[in-house]
Amino acid sequence: MPEKILVVDDDALMRLMVTKTLSTEGFEFLEAENGVQAVEKAIAHQPDLIIMDVNMPEMDGYEACQRIRSNPITSAIPIILVTSLSTVEDKIKGFDSGADDYIPKPFDPIELTMRVNVLLRRMARIKATVKAPEVRPGKVIAFFSLRGGIGTTTLATNTAIALTRLWGTPTALVDLVLACGQCALMMNIPPRNSWADLARIPNEEIDIEVLRNVLRPHESGVLVLVAPNHPEEGEMIDGPKVSHVLDLLKKEYPYIILDLPHEFCEKTLAGLDTADEIWLLLAPELASVRATLLAMETFQMLNYPLERVKLLLNWTFERRGLARKAIEKTLKREIDVVIPYASEPLVKSINLGVPAVLDDTNPPLVALFENFAYLLSREDHKNNPPVNPTPTYQRVMEYLAEKNSHG
Ligand SMILES: Nc1ncnc2c1ncn2[C@@H]1O[C@H](COP(=O)(O)OP(=O)(O)OP(=O)(O)O)[C@@H](O)[C@H]1O
Ligand SMILES: [Mg+2]
Known part of the structure; x- marks a missing residue:
C-alpha cells in the first residue's frame, strides 16, 4: 500500500x-x-x-x-x-x-x-x-430498546468514546436512527456529511475510502456515521445498504458501535444481524420491562443465541423504580449491568455537547463508562496488554486491581 x-x-x-x-x-x-x-x-x-x-x-x-x-x-x-x-x-x-x-x-x-x-x-x-496486530474483524456492539428515552444514544456515544480512549484506536459509531438521530448533536459534531451522502451512491461503489470521507471525526478519535438532516433522506437507506456499510467498517475498525431505532425495522434488523453483542436497555418501570420481554421474544424468533444479548438496567429516573430482583424474575434473566441515576451531569453533557465520559469534573461517571468499555472489549485485546497503555487503560487496571484486593 x-x-x-x-x-x-x-x-x-x-x-x-x-x-x-x-x-x-x-x-x-x-x-x-x-x-x-x-x-x-x-x-x-x-x-x-x-x-x-x-x-x-x-x-x-x-x-x-x-x-x-x-x-x-x-x-x-x-x-x-x-x-x-x-x-x-x-x-x-x-x-x-x-x-x-x-x-x-x-x-x-x-x-x-x-x-x-x-x-x-x-x-x-x-x-x-511493534508487533503487527492480527487482522481480525471488528466487534460490533449494538444498543437497543423498543422504548425511547431510555438512554440508548447516551450509552452508544459514551461507550464509543471510552473504547477509543481505552485502546487508542479509532472506533466507528453508526447512528442508525435515520429519522432523527442525535449522536452528532450529543457530541457537538457539525453534521457536514451523513448517511444522506451514501443514499445516492450504489452499494458496489461504496468502499472504505468513500466511507472515510463520509465519517465525521470527533476530537476523541471516534468516527461517526451521522444520521441525515432530513427524515426523508433516511428513508432512502435500506437494509442491504446498512449491511454493506457495516461489513466494510468491520474490516477497518476494531469496534463498531450502533445506536439503533426503537422499532424492529429493516435497518434495525440489518444492525442486529451484524452485531456480535446486543445491549438491550431498560428502565425500572413496567412499560419498559414489557418492551424488553417483547424484544427478547423477537430475538428468540430470530434465533439469536441468548449469550449475544445483554441486559442493561438504566436508572433514568430517581425514585420508586421496580426492584432489580423483581425485574429479573419477570424477565427470567439476570441483569448484566446497572447504570445509576445521574440526571444532572447527563443533562449538562447533552446541553454542552460534551459526553459525560469526557467530563473531568465527574470522576465517578467517567470511571463508570471507562470500566463498562473494558467489560465490552474484545478478548484478544484484554489478553494482550498494550505496549503503550493509554491513561484510560491505566485507570481501568487500577480500578480492577483495587476491586480484586477487596475480594
Ligand atoms: N442514568 C441516567 N440517569 C439520568 N438520566 C439519564 C440516564 N440515562 C439517560 N438519561 C437521560 O435520559 C434522556 C434520554 O436519553 P437518550 O437520548 O440517550 O435516550 P434514547 O433512548 O436514545 O432516546 P431517544 O428515544 O430520543 O432516541 C436524556 O435526557 C438523558 O440525559
Ligand atoms: Mg436516541
Whole structure:
C-alpha cells in the first residue's frame, strides 16, 4: 500500500508544489486547507506523514500540531512544518508544538524529498518493532430498546468514546436512527456529511475510502456515521445498504458501535444481524420491562443465541423504580449491568455537547463508562496488554486491581 501524506496549506498553489515535488515517490496524497481540517483528516485517514504550513486561517499549524500530538489516535504521526517564519523563536515554537521536523519556505525540493523519506523510514522501523496486530474483524456492539428515552444514544456515544480512549484506536459509531438521530448533536459534531451522502451512491461503489470521507471525526478519535438532516433522506437507506456499510467498517475498525431505532425495522434488523453483542436497555418501570420481554421474544424468533444479548438496567429516573430482583424474575434473566441515576451531569453533557465520559469534573461517571468499555472489549485485546497503555487503560487496571484486593 502506498504511504499516505496529508498536505496542509491554505494556499492551493503551495499544496500543488509539495505534491508535484513528491509525485515521483509513489505516495498517495490528501489535502487540507487549515488546521481544523488537518486535525479532522488526521483522525479520519490516519496518514503516514503530515506536511503542514504554519500561517493558516481558522487554526494555525502550531495549534493543529499540538492537537494531533495530544490525541492518542494521531500522536505517532510525524509532522513536518513548512513556514516562512524563520527566527529561532519560530523554530522553538514549532518543536514545542510537537513537530518532528521543520523546513523553511520557499523549500528546496531535494531537501523536502529527503526529509520526508527520512521520517517515513524512521516510522516504518518503529512500526516494524511493534508487533503487527492480527487482522481480525471488528466487534460490533449494538444498543437497543423498543422504548425511547431510555438512554440508548447516551450509552452508544459514551461507550464509543471510552473504547477509543481505552485502546487508542479509532472506533466507528453508526447512528442508525435515520429519522432523527442525535449522536452528532450529543457530541457537538457539525453534521457536514451523513448517511444522506451514501443514499445516492450504489452499494458496489461504496468502499472504505468513500466511507472515510463520509465519517465525521470527533476530537476523541471516534468516527461517526451521522444520521441525515432530513427524515426523508433516511428513508432512502435500506437494509442491504446498512449491511454493506457495516461489513466494510468491520474490516477497518476494531469496534463498531450502533445506536439503533426503537422499532424492529429493516435497518434495525440489518444492525442486529451484524452485531456480535446486543445491549438491550431498560428502565425500572413496567412499560419498559414489557418492551424488553417483547424484544427478547423477537430475538428468540430470530434465533439469536441468548449469550449475544445483554441486559442493561438504566436508572433514568430517581425514585420508586421496580426492584432489580423483581425485574429479573419477570424477565427470567439476570441483569448484566446497572447504570445509576445521574440526571444532572447527563443533562449538562447533552446541553454542552460534551459526553459525560469526557467530563473531568465527574470522576465517578467517567470511571463508570471507562470500566463498562473494558467489560465490552474484545478478548484478544484484554489478553494482550498494550505496549503503550493509554491513561484510560491505566485507570481501568487500577480500578480492577483495587476491586480484586477487596475480594
Ligand atoms: N442514568 C441516567 N440517569 C439520568 N438520566 C439519564 C440516564 N440515562 C439517560 N438519561 C437521560 O435520559 C434522556 C434520554 O436519553 P437518550 O437520548 O440517550 O435516550 P434514547 O433512548 O436514545 O432516546 P431517544 O428515544 O430520543 O432516541 C436524556 O435526557 C438523558 O440525559
Ligand atoms: Mg436516541
